[in-house]
Amino acid sequence: MSSAYANLTRTFTRLSRFGHLSAIAGWDMMTMMPPGGSSARGAALAELSVLRHEILTDKAVAQWLDQAANETLNDVERANLREMRRAYDQAALLPAALVEEKSLVGARCEHAWRQQRPANDWQGFAANLKEVVKLSRAEAELRAQANGCSRYDALLDLYEPGMTAAKLDSTFGELKQWLPSLLARIVEKQSRQPVAVPVGPFAVESQQLLGNALMKLLNFDFNAGRLDVSAHPFCGGVPEDVRITTRYNANEFISAMMGVIHETGHACYEQNLPKQWAGQPVALARSTAIHESQSLFFEKQLGRSTEFLSLLLPQVKTLMGDRPELEEANFIALNQRVKPGLIRVDADEVSYPAHIILRYEIERALIESEIEVDDIPTLWQEKMQALLGLDTTGNYRDGCMQDIHWTDGSFGYFPTYTLGAMYAAQLFNSVKKALPQVHSDIREGNLQPIFDWLQQNIWQHGSRFTTRQLIENATGEDLNPRFFRQHLENRYL
Amino acid sequence: MSSAYANLTRTFTRLSRFGHLSAIAGWDMMTMMPPGGSSARGAALAELSVLRHEILTDKAVAQWLDQAANETLNDVERANLREMRRAYDQAALLPAALVEEKSLVGARCEHAWRQQRPANDWQGFAANLKEVVKLSRAEAELRAQANGCSRYDALLDLYEPGMTAAKLDSTFGELKQWLPSLLARIVEKQSRQPVAVPVGPFAVESQQLLGNALMKLLNFDFNAGRLDVSAHPFCGGVPEDVRITTRYNANEFISAMMGVIHETGHACYEQNLPKQWAGQPVALARSTAIHESQSLFFEKQLGRSTEFLSLLLPQVKTLMGDRPELEEANFIALNQRVKPGLIRVDADEVSYPAHIILRYEIERALIESEIEVDDIPTLWQEKMQALLGLDTTGNYRDGCMQDIHWTDGSFGYFPTYTLGAMYAAQLFNSVKKALPQVHSDIREGNLQPIFDWLQQNIWQHGSRFTTRQLIENATGEDLNPRFFRQHLENRYL
Structure with a gap:
């Protein structure tokens, strides 16, 4: 008779194979599928x-989980069992009716939002969002009861296991103390250093060549992955076949270039996950925040460093055409420009955490029923003013309606972005200690x-x-925001 | 309580959704997947x-099929039930062990063949093929017993339901009587009409543009499908999202051009299958031979007609560059050239049936145990000599080892190619009767x-x-090869 643990590994291998098909069909939907295929694809993926x-x-899975807990397992197997249990609990906890309703209501809200956002229609959006919040509170309540924690902690745990609002309050609270003044100092300093912006058009083919060259430089394994185009860049596929995407703007090449570096960070993590445990939960990436730490390590710690930008510049000049704006100091300044703005996805790494803290504080209060959907716009205005000194009155489109999340x-989900940024800084600090020559190594392209x-x-x-x-x-x-502060001060002051 | 028929439709809808994912992941494997993804993809698709x-x-499906036979159904439902029963019987008939062994042995034989064919290694190939034939005979025997027919008829029925060796013997027998002499007359006639072959390179981008223009002309719905590149052209995907492929050769553009027309014929059939029954077996294409009749209708009846080639020529000249070889009479002659050769996939439409009749006679005798694998090379030589006047002695590579089937x-499977060609000719004959102006319509691009x-x-x-x-x-x-003969005589004599 095979052990309960062996039965579980077989079940999770099977799940992983179905997950593979889901990942590839999902990637195809975003990159290749013509619009007419949408409805049939949706039905197939839902099935x-x-x-x-x-x-x-x-x-049987529940029984095997209980039995396996009493079987003799080595450390890795024990960790694998922990992750199996976690996956089971997360899935088994919610009644099917709630899952289905949440999926329907969420799809409806997202679909309407695609029209409501450009129309700045807060009232229309708020009506749908209230339904979404109601169901998310119900979900959070069930998870909270099972985990013995607060509602928001229960949701946070879905993306970053072990993270709590208490820890975030303390970490983000510290950030809030120094971030606005640091930001002001950097903006003031940079105001005395004007940058020249290169003017396009930049051929998409050249941008693609640059992206491919960057991926090679960053050790992306093209035997186990691809680069394609999608409306919103992402890293998808499976560890054996990682699919990253970017989007090209003929007027501006730096966004696509940095986007490729970012997604390559995600991709290298996926491509180097432990192959000997492939198909098992223990072989998966640790968490959303750790995933983001790898993309931000690549993009911010490495990609926007002076040394890396210097390394890159000759190739950029070759592909985009030499011009005064690509003179080294200006090219570096361009890529290190700090400019607080309304839109999170366009934010530099200094103002980015402000966008996250604002969203965290609002969504935590919302899930804990301390505020209601109608309170969001006012809170958004107040916090944008306090953190970034920007006014969003009446501008829902570029305010509380800007994100899909x-x-x-x-x-x-939102906190994982800034947790990732902090982990990335902390990891790079350790890299610097382990590799004293790392800065010259980067400048010389010795990234191995x-x-x-x-x-x-x-x-x-x-x-x-x-x-x-x-x-x-x-x-x-453990997580220490000090390294993130040091990183920002070193790079920008 | 829902009817057995309703239960069946739900089950087949579910199967169709899983089939959708299989089709898209299969297409991806042939067009997009990097080599490193192969093993994981294979495992996922097998699962x-x-x-x-x-x-x-x-x-439960078996029970529902029996119960539904006694339920009140309309004509379409009755036809759907017939197709469901057929799908069930085909799948349920074989023991799992035989299916698995056949799949393994087949994969091994195919894999080795990819090396053995270029090496002309008949002995190596024959050893594997014997195992394949053994299992195919076992499969055929089980199917034959269940269907009350001969072994080969049972296999034929998988691709062309209702077709029998007796009917093929009569139809192909008729073809054999007139084909060699017709072929000789055409070759003799064309020997007095030399053609000039355009010399490349022809930019792949231009060939792609030509392919896209052709697909538009042929009513391919780009909102529900795509054109991509693969090593072997095919039509895949699902009716809501049809994926066709071609391959480009920089030295020669006509193969890719005709390949696109061929696959677009398959695609238009798929795109226009009955949407109101989508997901049910009755909504699927009728058979392999009818599918091939649509691709050959597009490629041979329409695409290689003098009128269509005239219609096409201005665009060809624009994209490939005007040159003497693209003078109208020469361009038409190029596309209607008849030249018997060793390779089936390169054959013109006059000599193609000879390749099929040869294969049919050999595979039928093989499955019925009238011959053994060791007899194939000698039979191949004799039949190639008799049908096409060509010698293949010792050339296994371009003889009996040339096909993957x-x-x-x-x-x-092989007979469906020539059945398709004959159905295409018969259908086009009816089109001509229904649309007396069809020739001038084609010349003017009025294809609707x-x-x-x-x-x-x-x-x-x-x-x-x-x-x-x-x-x-x-x-x-019913099928009448007379129309195919008329077509060949009209076009080539």
């Missing part, structure tokens, strides 16, 4: 999603020691350790 | 295939009446009728 849910929440109830360090400390472990263990093993301490 | 087999052969045991006729007579019916009913309704009689 697979129902199947995966049934397989995961089967009674709330439309389908992904509350608890950095990849080796990440492989050794992050990638190869998959989900074997908790986020806290992983970060402590890699850096000697 | 889905096992699932679909389980769903289809579930005991036998490597995985797809015996019974042709598409309307196909829609009315073939596409909209899916699998509602048997092949024989469908052809009789459309043309007034």
